[in-house]
Amino acid sequence: MTDQDQPPGAAPSSGSGPEPGDVPQTQAPEPAGEGRPAAGSSAPAPSSSVTPAEPARGDGGGRSPRVCDDRPVVLSTHGLTKRFGKLLAVDHLDLAVCRGDVFGFLGPNGAGKTTTIRLIFGLIFPTSGHVQVLDHRVPGERVAALKHLGGFVEVPAFYPNMSARRNLRLIGSAGGRVTEERISEVLDVVGLLARGDTKVGGYSHGMKQRLGIANALLNKPEVIILDEPTSGLDPQGMKDVRELVRELGSAGTTVFLSSHLLHEVEQVCNRAVIINRGRTVIEGPVSTLRPREEAVKVMTGDQQKAFETARALFGAQGVSWDEDYLVVRAGDEGVPELVRRLVAEGVAVRAVVPAVEQGLEDFFLELTQSSDVDAGRGERAAALAAARSPSGGAG
Numbered sequence: 001m002t003d004q005d006q007p008p009g010a011a012p013s014s015g016s017g018p019e020p021g022d023v024p025q026t027q028a029p030e031p032a033g034e035g036r037p038a039a040g041s042s043a044p045a046p047s048s049s050v051t052p053a054e055p056a057r058g059d060g061g062g063r064s065p066r067v068c069d070d071r072p073v074v075l076s077t078h079g080l081t082k083r084f085g086k087l088l089a090v091d092h093l094d095l096a097v098c099r100g101d102v103f104g105f106l107g108p109n110g111a112g113k114t115t116t117i118r119l120i121f122g123l124i125f126p127t128s129g130h131v132q133v134l135d136h137r138v139p140g141e142r143v144a145a146l147k148h149l150g151g152f153v154e155v156p157a158f159y160p161n162m163s164a165r166r167n168l169r170l171i172g173s174a175g176g177r178v179t180e181e182r183i184s185e186v187l188d189v190v191g192l193l194a195r196g197d198t199k200v201g202g203y204s205h206g207m208k209q210r211l212g213i214a215n216a217l218l219n220k221p222e223v224i225i226l227d228e229p230t231s232g233l234d235p236q237g238m239k240d241v242r243e244l245v246r247e248l249g250s251a252g253t254t255v256f257l258s259s260h261l262l263h264e265v266e267q268v269c270n271r272a273v274i275i276n277r278g279r280t281v282i283e284g285p286v287s288t289l290r291p292r293e294e295a296v297k298v299m300t301g302d303q304q305k306a307f308e309t310a311r312a313l314f315g316a317q318g319v320s321w322d323e324d325y326l327v328v329r330a331g332d333e334g335v336p337e338l339v340r341r342l343v344a345e346g347v348a349v350r351a352v353v354p355a356v357e358q359g360l361e362d363f364f365l366e367l368t369q370s371s372d373v374d375a376g377r378g379e380r381a382a383a384l385a386a387a388r389s390p391s392g393g394a395g
Contacts, residue, residue, distance in 0.1 A: 068098035074148070074254055075120070075223050079129035082115055082278075089115045091278035092129065097223065097256055097271075102249035104265030104272030104286065105258040112278035113258045117153050117227050120256075122146065134222065147175065151225030151256070156212025160201030164192060164211050167200055168218055175219040186214040190244060206237030213244060217253075224248070225256040230264060242268050262289065295355035296335055297325040301348035309341055327355050 075097040082090040090112045097103045107113050118124045120131050122142035131138040136145035158167045165183055172178035187193040190210040200208065209229050216224040226245070230238040246268045248255055259265055265272050266286055273283035282289060300306040303326060310319045310328045318329045330338055335352065342349050 068096065071098040071100060073097065073132075074099050074134060075256060076132045077116070077120075077129065078132060080116065080119060080126055080131060081128045082112075082119060082124065083127045089278050090119065090126075093275065093278060093280060095273050095280065095283060097254065099222075099254055100249075100252055101271050102245065102255045102257060102269045104269035105256060105275070106260065106262065106265055106272055106289075107275040108260055111260075111275050113260075113275065114154060114227055115278075116275075117151075117225055117258060120225065121149065121151075121153065123153070147219075148222040149225060150216035150219060150221035150223070151227070152212045152216065153227050155231075156208060156215065158200045158208065158211065161199060163197045164200055164203075164214075165196040167211070168215055171215055172218040178218060182218065186217045189217060189248075190214045191240070204237070206233050206240060209233065209237070209241055210244065213241075213248075217248075223254045223256055225258075227258045228260070229257070230259070230261075238264075265289075295327055295329045297322060297351070297353050297355045298328055298338070298349070299325055299351040300342060301350065305345065306342055306347050309345060309347070310338060313338060313341065322355070 073096050077093050077095050080090055080093040081088070093112075093116060095105075105113055105116070115124070119126055120133075120138065122131075122138045122145070125139055130140070131145070133145035133148050136142075136148070138145045158164075159170070162170070164187065165180075168183045168186070169178060169180075172183070184193060184196070187196045190213050192207065192210055192214065195203075195207070200211065203211065213224070213226065213229065216226070229245070230241050233241065242264060245255055245257060249268065249270070257265065257269060266289075269286050271284065272286050272289055274281045274289060298306060298310070303324065307319060307321075307326055310326060310330075314328060314330055314334060320327045328334075328338060339349055339352065
């Protein structure tokens with residue numbers, strides 16, 4: 001089987017079942033075929049790379065990197081690399097998730113997020129490097145590692161002709177014995193207890209996403225991994241899932257949340273990493289991932305006087321109009337000062353709201369523009385050097 005092939009999911013029962021590899025199991029089946037490492041074999045040694053974080057190396061959860069303080073590392077990657085032919089999908093990726101984190105895994109579409117998640121679950125094999133789940137390496141100790149993981153890749157899939165409760169009973173049994181009490185408990189956590197005996201085929205997309213999270217929690221894993229759980233949802237569905245993730249984090253559950261929406265991660269995560277072209281761009285507390293300069297819209301009782309005050313504080317280039325609103329590029333520190341000045345001058349402040357909810361795509365371009373240019377220059381320089389070098393020479 002090739003690296004792109006997916007291992008089969010649970011054996012289907014009557015009716016149509018999930019597509020292979022899509023059933024969100026806490027313990028997925030062991031891949032088979034050529035290229036599979038022998039049982040007990042070690043994964044390749046991690047390649048070196050420089051990233052903002054300092055993940056613990058090779059000792060499971062025994063040591064914590066600087067970013068985790070005194071908390072143990074429950075999930076980390078070490079020089080993780082995946083190549084599909086000429087495409088380098090994941091490039092020496094290093095990251096560390098601490099116990100209790102709601103960890104945002106951010107990147108634009110095509111950045112390598114889903115490929116990384118497949119590597120974490122052991123659904124595909126790395127070209128080099130490895131994943132560490134507590135004391136277990138993936139792929140070498142994949143089955144043991146999967147006992148500590150729950151979640152889904154891309155879209156959770158269930159048997160539509162079965163109830164939610166029966167789906168959880170069937171899928172959860174792959175990871176060990178599951179009690180009816182536990183099934184009721186996770187259905188209650190995700191707000192589906194009253195619909196537990198309803199066939200999943202009648203569920204909305206948002207309900208299926210929440211059922212996927214219930215399945216992820218079923219066997220009480222150390223980490224749950226959610227691959228863009230709000231994708232395709234309407235605003236209310238997105239709000240419901242975000243609130244659920246926030247509640248899980250508040251309860252101490254470690255969550256690895258993949259997303260391409262910066263504001264989504266800001267709402268629910270305490271730490272995050274942004275990747276591009278399979279590489280780390282920046283990693284740290286979510287507060288450090290915000291744009292350096294933020295614009296706000298201001299509505300007051302005297303807009304002309306507010307305009308003059310804002311222009312005096314931030315210059316002519318820092319203030320503009322958007323219909324009746326003032327748009328002020330003040331930054332985090334400037335907004336409170338502007339409000340204080342307006343109040344002191346007797347101007348009633350009626351509203352201060354973000355001018356633009358900046359998406360990751362825009363912010364990401366700001367972060368990666370220079371690195372992409374540098375990478376392109378490096379590739380062109382390497383190609384030029386290879387062309388000038390005599391064939392078979394030392395270079």
